[in-house]
Amino acid sequence: MNQEELFKNIISHSKEYGFVFQSSEIYDGLSAVYDYGQMGVELKKNLRDFWWKSMVQMHQNIVGLDTAIFMHPTTWKASGHVDAFNDPLIDNKDSKKRYRADVLIEDHMSKIIAKADKEVEKAKARFGETFDETLYRQTNPRVLEYLGKASAIENRFKAALEANNLEEVRQIIIDCEIVCPISGTKNWTEVRQFNLMFSTSMGSVTEDAGTIYLRPETAQGIFVNFLNVQKTGRMKIPFGIAQTGKAFRNEIVARQFIFRMREFEQMEMQFFVRPGTEMEWYNYWKDMRMKWHQALGFGDKKHRFHDHLKLAHYANAAADIEFDFPFGFKELEGIHSRTDFDLKKHEEFSGKKLQYFDSELNQSYVPYVVETSIGLDRLFLAVMSEAYKEETLEDGSSRVVLAIPFPLAPVKVAILPLVNKDGLAEKSEEIVNLLKYDFNVATEAKDAIGKRYRRNDAIGTPYCVTVDYETMENNTVTLRNRDTMAQERIKIEDLRQILEKSLSMTTLLEKC
Ligand code: GAP
Numbered sequence: 001m002n003q004e005e006l007f008k009n010i011i012s013h014s015k016e017y018g019f020v021f022q023s024s025e026i027y028d029g030l031s032a033v034y035d036y037g038q039m040g041v042e043l044k045k046n047l048r049d050f051w052w053k054s055m056v057q058m059h060q061n062i063v064g065l066d067t068a069i070f071m072h073p074t075t076w077k078a079s080g081h082v083d084a085f086n087d088p089l090i091d092n093k094d095s096k097k098r099y100r101a102d103v104l105i106e107d108h109m110s111k112i113i114a115k116a117d118k119e120v121e122k123a124k125a126r127f128g129e130t131f132d133e134t135l136y137r138q139t140n141p142r143v144l145e146y147l148g149k150a151s152a153i154e155n156r157f158k159a160a161l162e163a164n165n166l167e168e169v170r171q172i173i174i175d176c177e178i179v180c181p182i183s184g185t186k187n188w189t190e191v192r193q194f195n196l197m198f199s200t201s202m203g204s205v206t207e208d209a210g211t212i213y214l215r216p217e218t219a220q221g222i223f224v225n226f227l228n229v230q231k232t233g234r235m236k237i238p239f240g241i242a243q244t245g246k247a248f249r250n251e252i253v254a255r256q257f258i259f260r261m262r263e264f265e266q267m268e269m270q271f272f273v274r275p276g277t278e279m280e281w282y283n284y285w286k287d288m289r290m291k292w293h294q295a296l297g298f299g300d301k302k303h304r305f306h307d308h309l310k311l312a313h314y315a316n317a318a319a320d321i322e323f324d325f326p327f328g329f330k331e332l333e334g335i336h337s338r339t340d341f342d343l344k345k346h347e348e349f350s351g352k353k354l355q356y357f358d359s360e361l362n363q364s365y366v367p368y369v370v371e372t373s374i375g376l377d378r379l380f381l382a383v384m385s386e387a388y389k390e391e392t393l394e395d396g397s398s399r400v401v402l403a404i405p406f407p408l409a410p411v412k413v414a415i416l417p418l419v420n421k422d423g424l425a426e427k428s429e430e431i432v433n434l435l436k437y438d439f440n441v442a443t444e445a446k447d448a449i450g451k452r453y454r455r456n457d458a459i460g461t462p463y464c465v466t467v468d469y470e471t472m473e474n475n476t477v478t479l480r481n482r483d484t485m486a487q488e489r490i491k492i493e494d495l496r497q498i499l500e501k502s503l504s505m506t507t508l509l510e511k512c
Contacts, residue, residue, distance in 0.1 A: 001390065007326035010388050011257050013400065017459050019043065019384070020258060032251060032262045039459050040380070042410030042440060044265075047379050048244055050408060050505060051267045054292055054512045055242045055372075062240035062269065063233055067221025069246060073212050075220050076197065078349035079342060084313045085216060086193035088169055089252055092180035093187040099180075100253050101169050101191045102310075105157050108176050109150045110328065116146035154309060161310040166191040196249040198262075214248035219371060221245075222270045223342045226367075227354055230272075237356055237367055238281065242269040244376065256327055258377040265376040272367040274358065275340065281370045282317050282337040288512075289321060289335060289372050295511035296405055298386045304329060314341040323382045332382055333374035340366040383408065387460060393485075402460030403483060407505045409460045412439035416452050418468040420445040428467045431477070431492060438496065439503060457482055463499060 001009070014020040018037035022029035036044055056064045076082050088101040119142050124131050137143055153176060160168035170191045179186055198214040215221065222241045229241050244267045251260050258264075273281045286305065293303050301324070308318040317337040322329040343354045343366045355364045387402040406412075415431050417424035428443050435441045442461075444452055449466060456464050464480040471477050471492075479498070480487045490498060501507075 003326045006388070007257075007385075009390070010326065010384055013388060013402075013458070014040070014257075014384060032255075032260065034258050034261060034377075039410040043383070043404065043408060043460075044376060044380055046408040046410070046505075047383065048265075048267065048376060050508060051292075051374070051376075051379075052242070052244065053505060054509055055240070055267075055269050058509060058512070059240065061235070061238065062242055062271075063229060063235070065222060065225060065229060065241050065243045066245065067218070067225060067243060069215050069248075070202070070212055071215060071220060071224070073210065074349050075224060075346075076213050076216075078345040079220050079223075080313045080345070081197055081213075081216055082195075085196050087196060087252065088166060088191045089194050090170065090173065090191045091189040092183055092185065093189060094185045095180050095183035097180060097182050098252055101166075101173060102157075102161070103253070104178050105153065105169070105172055105176065108178050109153050109157075112146050112150040112153075116143045116150075119143050119146070158309045166193070194252055196251065198248045198250050215246075216249050217247050217373070218243050218245045218266045218268045219270060219373065220342070222268070223346055223354075223369075226270075226272065226343060230356060235272075237358060238271060238273045238277075240269050240271040242267075244268075256325075258381050259325065259327075259330065261377055264378075266373060267376055267379075268371060268373045270338075271370045271372075272356070273370060274361075275365055275368045278337050278339070278368040278370055279317065282335065285370050285372050286319060286335050289333060289374075292512045293321060293323075293332070295508050296383070296386075302386065303332070306331070312336065314338045323378075325382065326385050332378050333372065336371045336373070338369040338371050340368050342369065343367065399454055399457050401457040401482065404460035405508065406462040406502050407508050409462050410440065411442045411456070411459060411461045412503050413441045413463045413465055413499060414452070414456045414461045415441060415443040415465050415467065416449060417443075417445050418449060418466060422469070423472060424467050424469075427471055431465060431467065431495070434492070435496060435499070439499060453480065453485075462503060465495065 017039055019040035021035045021037055023033035023035050024030050052064070056062050089098055090101045090104070091098050119140065120133060120136060123136055123140070124133065153172065157169070157172055160172065167190070170188060173188060174186065177186060197216050199211050200214065202210050202212045222243060226241070229235060230239070244265060246263060247266045248263050251262055253260070271281060271285065290303060290305070294300060304322050306320045306322050308320070311318055315336045316339050319335050320331040321333040321335070323332040347354045347366065354366060356367050357364045383404060384402070387404045389401050389403055390398065391401060392398050413435060415428045417428040425445055432441050432443050453464055460482070462482050466478045466480065468478070475492045476489050477492060477495070478487045479490050479495070
């Protein structure tokens with residue numbers, strides 16, 4: 001199965017088992033907008049909880065917040081989003097398809113770098129253990145040629161973006177001979193900037209209706225409440241404010257399922273620090289966030305850092321944590337050193353002071369901010385991509401299993417009466433009542449037991465508990481592990497304690 005097939009299978013599996021549906025599907029859907037089904041909502045909640053616990057509960061100097069989606073329109077003027085929250089877009093005249101010019105160029109560079117990596121992999125296989133990768137990368141003429149080519153494009157592209165020279169961006173696309181993936185031609189329009197904010201109006205039409213925006217990031221709700229939280233929470237710098245919530249962007253090029261959506265959820269934390277210490281905290285949060293991703297146990301090859309070529313209007317340093325999705329390495333989370341840009345702008349536009357009195361320095365200042373910002377939907381897709389597995393079993397049969405980390409699985413335990421008679425269903429109900437306070441449990445009695453195991457594998461249920469005739473005699477059940485498929489006989493009274501060990505979120509949090 002190639003990566004494209006894998007991605008298609010993940011999308012159809014997500015629908016078939018109630019994880020993700022297209023929004024308003026009965027009306028043929030709404031492009032780049034999705035709904036989470038009965039399984040999806042549980043997985044999404046568990047991912048959100050994992051983030052919240054690790055950021056808020058595990059840090060004594062970080063507190064939570066939940067601000068409104070609608071904000072005073074001046075917020076977005078001050079933050080720079082009205083004037084500068086744009087994507088450079090280009091159209092192919094033959095296919096009539098629209099692309100982000102920066103993505104076309106970055107994908108082209110990735111392909112060149114992938115060629116260099118392939119050369120290195122080939123050499124590694126040839127030379128075995130004696131292979132010195134660093135030396136090879138520094139000396140092999142072909143690798144150097146590829147990397148040099150990519151770096152030349154990168155420098156040219158960076159200069160064009162910094163000068164906001166859209167003609168030059170187009171010229172790079174022409175010079176690199178980038179073709180439209182649909183038509184295969186180089187028949188490109190000019191590059192134009194497009195603002196990504198959705199707007200609506202507040203108040204009735206007859207009244208003086210004002211234009212307001214649907215927030216494109218949750219961060220601004222934190223900035224405008226900076227002093228409210230600092231004062232009422234008696235917070236001392238350095239401290240953080242975290243929030244999760246919906247954000248909206250009128251993405252023109254919205255593809256790849258829930259990777260790029262028009263309505264999505266962010267999990268953001270703004271960390272307020274003393275000016276001059278921001279790079280120290282920026283590096284700290286880069287490390288912490290990478291550790292958090294690695295705690296999911298997908299291996300150290302699935303994530304990598306990517307430093308930003310062009311810094312956003314508010315940042316003095318920025319990096320992405322990229323994940324190896326089925327369609328390649330793409331941004332999953334951003335870590336940004338936002339300077340004092342946002343607070344200073346809000347001071348300027350509101351006329352209110354947003355300063356912190358540092359008693360150690362005996363001085364007031366506008367704090368600097370380091371931000372961590374992750375898309376919950378992208379994290380969901382990363383987990384689904386890694387978890388989805390099609391396996392051939394020893395007896396020649398096959399199964400699809402979602403190997404979601406146990407503490408994050410939508411349903412933790414399925415209680416399955418072998419038959420729906422002779423009191424087995426009632427006994428199952430008793431076990432549900434025993435476990436339901438601690439775990440999300442489900443029970444199902446229909447179909448052969450093998451079929452029920454498969455169904456639970458497909459939604460990622462870590463454990464199946466089977467209630468049989470022996471249960472009625474000695475109060476024991478079989479406990480089946482999703483990944484090993486091994487079954488053991490255990491006492492009902494021991495169930496809770498055994499399950500707690502591997503299902504508790506603590507097992508993940510301890511690795512962060
Ligand atoms: N407050 C900073 C900020 O919003 P960003 O890099 O634009 O930074 C942060 O967005 C994260 O939000 C991204 O790393 C990504 O995971 C997620 N995200 C951004 N746009 C998205 C979209 N259209 N669909 C899904 N997730 C998105």
